[in-house]
Amino acid sequence: MILKVFILLFGIFAVSRSYLRYKDRLLTMTAALFWILLWTLIILSVMFKEETSSLAQYFGIGRGADLLLFGAVLFLSYLSFRLYVRVEELRQELTRLIRALAIREVEEDRKKNNNRPSKRDLPGAA
Amino acid sequence: MALSQRSITIRSDWQNEPTCRPVEQPGNISTLSVGRSAVDSELDLSGTFVVVPAYNEAHMIASVIEDLRQVVPVTRIIVVDDGSDDATANIAGSFGAITIRHAINRGQGAALATGIEYALNHKSAAVIVTFDGDGQHQAQEIPELVRPILEGTTEVVLGTRFSGKRASGIRKSRILTLKLGVIFTRMVSGIRVSDCHNGFRAFSRKAAQQIRISQDGMTHASEILDEVMRNRLPYLEHPVQICYTDYSRCKGQRSGQAFELAIKFLMSRLLR
Numbered sequence: 001m002i003l004k005v006f007i008l009l010f011g012i013f014a015v016s017r018s019y020l021r022y023k024d025r026l027l028t029m030t031a032a033l034f035w036i037l038l039w040t041l042i043i044l045s046v047m048f049k050e051e052t053s054s055l056a057q058y059f060g061i062g063r064g065a066d067l068l069l070f071g072a073v074l075f076l077s078y079l080s081f082r083l084y085v086r087v088e089e090l091r092q093e094l095t096r097l098i099r100a101l102a103i104r105e106v107e108e109d110r111k112k113n114n115n116r117p118s119k120r121d122l123p124g125a126a
Numbered sequence: 127m128a129l130s131q132r133s134i135t136i137r138s139d140w141q142n143e144p145t146c147r148p149v150e151q152p153g154n155i156s157t158l159s160v161g162r163s164a165v166d167s168e169l170d171l172s173g174t175f176v177v178v179p180a181y182n183e184a185h186m187i188a189s190v191i192e193d194l195r196q197v198v199p200v201t202r203i204i205v206v207d208d209g210s211d212d213a214t215a216n217i218a219g220s221f222g223a224i225t226i227r228h229a230i231n232r233g234q235g236a237a238l239a240t241g242i243e244y245a246l247n248h249k250s251a252a253v254i255v256t257f258d259g260d261g262q263h264q265a266q267e268i269p270e271l272v273r274p275i276l277e278g279t280t281e282v283v284l285g286t287r288f289s290g291k292r293a294s295g296i297r298k299s300r301i302l303t304l305k306l307g308v309i310f311t312r313m314v315s316g317i318r319v320s321d322c323h324n325g326f327r328a329f330s331r332k333a334a335q336q337i338r339i340s341q342d343g344m345t346h347a348s349e350i351l352d353e354v355m356r357n358r359l360p361y362l363e364h365p366v367q368i369c370y371t372d373y374s375r376c377k378g379q380r381s382g383q384a385f386e387l388a389i390k391f392l393m394s395r396l397l398r
Contacts, residue, residue, distance in 0.1 A: 088394075095232050095236045095342050098228050098229055098230060099236070101229060102206075102227055102228050102240055103240065103247075106226045106227075107247075
């Protein structure tokens with residue numbers, strides 16, 4: 001019973017967070033809807049234990065809670081994969097940006113110094 | 127402030143270290159100059175660009191450039207300062223080397239890719255050599271390394287420390303890790319090499335254009351071999367001497383990192 005209340009409260013909290021992050025423009029509407037739907041589903045499955053258990057048996061899994069766990073592990077694995085890909089994309093984008101800036105800087109320096117004597121030509125440079 | 131004081135202490139330690147780089151001893155420079163003219167008469171190295179990735183190498187970069195310019199013109203030396211906290215870029219610039227500076231540290235693979243991209247902007251770049259910034263490699267070996275490419279017999283030459291010349295000062299644990307790396311690379315990429323993590327390589331212009339380095343960190347070494355196979359580039363290995371010092375060992379990879387690198391490389395292959 002305590003767990004039920006706890007999950008219910010946490011679920012409501014998570015739904016409100018998703019809505020607020022959407023309002024802050026940190027989540028797109030699709031992403032916000034997805035999170036809200038997911039948490040609503042979790043709340044409902046806790047509230048209506050018998051119905052989820054019969055659904056679980058239909059899938060050949062013993063209890064509703066097991067079905068939930070099974071789904072959660074699958075979903076989390078997928079989510080971490082998505083995050084990994086995204087982080088990788090960001091890392092590569094950042095490197096490309098740093099590279100472009102670095103090359104642009106040295107090209108500009110070269111153009112600027114084109115008419116000046118090179119440092120290596122100056123006495124004592126080596 | 128505390129950081130700079132620390133780096134100064136470290137630097138003075140390294141300066142006292144015995145070295146196996148002949149160019150650092152003034153008496154040997156003239157000998158090398160003679161060697162250079164002999165090399166020039168045989169091989170035209172004017173289209174050879176050397177890319178040196180460097181991260182916090184202020185105490186070594188001067189001697190590395192000094193060594194390199196006995197062999198290639200200083201305007202063909204590209205030092206990529208990978209967001210160093212020390213004076214690496216300033217020192218490299220004062221020697222007249224082309225100095226590209228990453229605003230933040232992105233890893234050796236990223237630095238190499240930057241240097242290669244910049245070298246390819248020069249139409250005269252026919253061969254691109256990658257050369258470590260920690261003083262492990264010997265510049266006088268460049269002509270022999272690039273020779274097969276200039277003669278048109280291959281597109282990629284990979285330096286190897288396990289064929290012919292012995293690596294000086296190498297630890298047994300490092301040999302074991304590198305050998306395991308060779309087996310791993312053979313299984314994953316299908317390339318048969320005797321040394322899979324050697325930073326001393328030479329690429330023809332065509333090879334440099336085709337090889338895509340997307341791994342910023344140390345996994346780029348495996349990625350390069352993978353790319354050589356993927357693009358079906360003809361390659362050969364050339365024995366080079368790697369000079370290990372306490373400094374280079376300290377700067378280099380730990381054997382314990384090998385497993386992490388292998389996992390990273392496999393993940394990057396899965397996502398490609």
